[in-house]
Amino acid sequence: MKIALGLLLALAIGVACRLATIPLPAPPVLIGALLVVAMSVGYTVTDHFAAHRKATTKRHCGGPTGKTSE
Template identity: 55%
Template sequence: MSDLPISLLLGLGIGFACRWFDLPLPAPPKLVGALLVLAITLGFIGVDRLMGGAA
């Protein structure tokens, strides 16, 4: 199974659970925190491609 469907299902599941149980989202509330998450994600994807993990 591909990583994309698994990650989408996991993200939707976490979002649904947070909404259902009225929990705060596990995300930074400020723009700088959101940009940090984006930078970490892009860095992970870039290194994964450089190391040959993605086809």
């Protein structure tokens, strides 16, 4: 759902920029566009794998008082 909304927003920004005759807020060459795609894919893949890992160092976190459980 987030991907569909992101694509819809990108399309809307592109159309608005075209109608207002202002430059697109994107790289004008293929290598720049591929860099944006690679960064987006890397962020999504990292979020997918990192978000589902068990918190193994939670006991070291201090919480509101700053005291750890050790």
